[in-house]
Amino acid sequence: MRSVSDPDPDDDPPPVLHLRRRARLEDASALRKALVHWARAHRLSAALITDLELAVYEALVNSAEHAYPGDTEGSLDLHAHHEDQVVRVTVTDHGRWRPQPPPDPLRGRGVPLIHLLADHTDIAATEQGTTVTMTWQLSRHCAD
Template sequence: MSGRFHIDVAAEPTEIGLVRRAVALFLRVSGWPDAAAEQVVFAVGEAVSNSVEHAFRGFAVGRVGVDLELDAAGLLVTVNDDGRWREPGHSGLRHNGLPLIRAMVDDLVVESDAAGTRAVMRIARG
């Protein structure tokens, strides 16, 4: 089974739920197993939340894009924004987004440059 999905939203907290629902629908229609889909939706939602909360602090609101590519091997997820990278902090229950995402996916690579930040996640088909 294969397929592609893309959504681009304003980096606003109100858009996070929309992204989660759209990703969940794509995975359901694509036949991705329910338990694995929940983990993907969580990881994507967390990555989008990180962009919304951190990438645009002190700047005008930008955009967050999510791309999913599904093939026989698994799922490739890319979450990108056009904001500014902030080094993650660790204070209490906050700022644990990247470790949470890493726990949900097989591989996570985060890249940042002047154009924005990109998180690439790989999830093997189970």
């Protein structure tokens, strides 16, 4: 029996996933689950899906925590695109990142982890928000 989270092998998944949710940790989790479902539908390798899930979740959580100071409400956009031999995922917030507190030895590993997991990462901060773009070359990742 197939679970709700398992893709139907007869379905042709859309090449693009685009979702917007509120910038809250529970919404970041919902976006992560939607990305994993989309990646499974594209039959990406389990190892690649794990890398996608962790890197993208780090970007989502960073945006939810840092882009909207205090009780400011905002949104997170998740955009994933699968084309030929490339998967590209962007996480965009529309807020302003607050100044970073003094270093905490238990925190601050999200961005280095994103760089480690993705084949290429670009972080672009503007007055209108921050976009984290993560790219994976499928030729570097074996299929299951």
